Each structure stands twice: as C-alpha cells, then as structure tokens.
Amino acid sequence: MDKESIILQTKSFVYQQLHDDATGHDWWHIYRVTNIAKKIAVIENADMFLCEMAALLHDIADEKLNSTEEEGIKKVKDFLSSANVNEVYVSRIMEIITTMSFKGGGNPPMKTLEGMIVQDADRLDAMGAIGIARTFAYTGAKNQLIYHPDMDPVEKLDKEQYRNRKSTAINHFYEKLFKLKDLMNTDMGKEMAESRHQFMKEYIVTFFIEWEMN
Ligand code: ADP
Ligand code: NI
Structure with a gap:
C-alpha cells in the first residue's frame, strides 16, 4: 500500500x-x-x-x-x-x-486516539476567527439574520424542527460554539481551543457594544 x-x-x-x-x-x-x-x-x-x-x-x-x-x-x-x-x-x-x-x-465518544484528534480538529475549525467567518457564511447561505434581540435559543424542539428552525448567527455562538472548548479530547486540542474561545468571547462583547451603541 x-x-x-x-x-x-x-x-x-x-x-x-x-x-x-x-x-x-x-x-x-x-x-x-x-x-x-x-x-x-x-x-x-x-x-x-x-x-x-x-x-x-x-x-x-x-x-x-x-x-x-x-x-x-x-x-x-x-x-x-x-x-x-x-x-x-x-x-x-x-x-x-x-x-x-x-x-x-x-455526540458518541470517539473510541480511538486518531478519532479524538480528527474530532478536535473539526471542532477547532468551528472556533476562533475562522469559526466566526464560517458561522456568518452559513447564516448567509441559509438566509438567516445575524442577530434578532427576541430570538432566544429554542431548546425543546425535536431533531427535524431543530434543523429547520429560524435561528441567528449570534444564537449559534450560544447553542454550539461556546460549548466546544469543554468538548476537546486531547491536551493540544484543549490548548488551541482556549485562545479561540477567548477570541470569540471578545468578538461577542464588541458585537453587543456596537449593537447597543454604548
Ligand atoms: P462540521 O460538520 O464540519 O462541524 P457543520 O455542518 O456542523 O460542520 O457546520 C458547518 C459550519 O457552519 C460550522 O462552522 C458551524 O459552526 C456553522 N453552522 C452550523 N449550523 C449553524 C447555524 N444554525 N447557524 C450558523 N452557523 C452554523
Ligand atoms: Ni467538518
């Protein structure tokens, strides 16, 4: 081979x-x-x-x-x-x-070290500057809003309703992106996730400062 x-x-x-x-x-x-x-x-x-x-x-x-x-x-x-x-x-x-x-x-736990590594890598690419860009790209492709003050995360939907619901890019940070840091498998994954997580948090803080103009 x-x-x-x-x-x-x-x-x-x-x-x-x-x-x-x-x-x-x-x-x-x-x-x-x-x-x-x-x-x-x-x-x-x-x-x-x-x-x-x-x-x-x-x-x-x-x-x-x-x-x-x-x-x-x-x-x-x-x-x-x-x-x-x-x-x-x-x-x-x-x-x-x-x-x-x-x-x-x-999310079933990965059984092998190699599985854990690839899963960490996939999750890391949903975080940080790249993750933010992908989120807004996805939101645009789905014709959804960047943010709406009245649209809170909807927790009680089944899988199909969840997939089809109207959400916003900013909701996605709370529904998925901010949770990824604690799901890392490997030490290096955890370390890389830390800085990407911080960057996303700073981004959201600035986003809301600009949104409210204060
Ligand atoms: P992957 O399987 O590679 O992790 P997904 O199919 O879950 O990717 O999502 C592709 C990209 O779109 C990721 O960056 C993800 O964070 C983003 N994304 C997925 N669902 C949404 C959503 N409802 N709103 C905004 N971004 C989303
Ligand atoms: Ni992927």
Whole structure:
C-alpha cells in the first residue's frame, strides 16, 4: 500500500466532491482540519496516515451532502477500495468518520486516539476567527439574520424542527460554539481551543457594544 499516492488520490477525490459546497463543508475546511489533525497527531504520537485520511474524508458521508447516510458511507467505501486501501485501514477510517458524522443520540465518544484528534480538529475549525467567518457564511447561505434581540435559543424542539428552525448567527455562538472548548479530547486540542474561545468571547462583547451603541 503506497500511502503517499493514496493521500494524493484522496485529496483529489475530496476536492472534486466538495469544491463548490457553500454550507461550510468546502475544500478549505477540509484542508484546515487536515492540517490541525496532523499537527496534533505529531504531538500525540498517533497514526499519521489514519489521521490524515479520516480528516480528508470526514465530511464526505455527511447527511447534508447525501440523500441518505448509507449512500454517503457507500461513496467513501467505494473510493477506498478503488484506491486499494487495505481492509484494516478501511475499517479504522470508516469507524472514525461514521462516529463523527452521525450525531443521532448525542455526540458518541470517539473510541480511538486518531478519532479524538480528527474530532478536535473539526471542532477547532468551528472556533476562533475562522469559526466566526464560517458561522456568518452559513447564516448567509441559509438566509438567516445575524442577530434578532427576541430570538432566544429554542431548546425543546425535536431533531427535524431543530434543523429547520429560524435561528441567528449570534444564537449559534450560544447553542454550539461556546460549548466546544469543554468538548476537546486531547491536551493540544484543549490548548488551541482556549485562545479561540477567548477570541470569540471578545468578538461577542464588541458585537453587543456596537449593537447597543454604548
Ligand atoms: P462540521 O460538520 O464540519 O462541524 P457543520 O455542518 O456542523 O460542520 O457546520 C458547518 C459550519 O457552519 C460550522 O462552522 C458551524 O459552526 C456553522 N453552522 C452550523 N449550523 C449553524 C447555524 N444554525 N447557524 C450558523 N452557523 C452554523
Ligand atoms: Ni467538518
């Protein structure tokens, strides 16, 4: 198994699948997540090939990009077998990306070190300056408001209602972004999350100062 050639083939497959996505899963999200994952993998002495492959493929099977979960999983499996990735790696990669993508029943804990690393990397890319940019990009793509004083987070909706509800970009900070810091798995993830979290908090403070003009 030629790992270098498989990585190149995977990059080109993922680029082709995601380059025109506008829901926050574009190629450059994958590029950043892969770089963060590789950085943490060095420190954690993890399997670099597994981290890089799982990071590159982590959003391909996402329910937002496929009509069914099965279809997304099949797409990734078919690709891996066409690239001659060995069976052990195929199942390790699939284990990570399926646990990460499908959030039914809460966020299942990752079982492997490599899974924890890729999940940290994905969450870190939702935080800090980049995370703020992605949030407003998503909000624009969904035709939602940046903020509305009367729209509080809605807690008691089921999964479908929750996905379809009208929210605002600022709500998203409270519903998700400010919670990410405490969900980090690795020490380096925690450390990186700390500064990104602080930056988002400062951003929100300034946002409300300007909103109220005081
Ligand atoms: P990923 O699976 O890569 O973590 P998501 O599909 O959850 O990404 O979201 C893609 C991007 O859009 C992330 O930056 C996320 O914070 C942002 N996002 C997701 N849902 C909302 C929302 N309701 N309002 C604003 N931003 C959102
Ligand atoms: Ni992602």
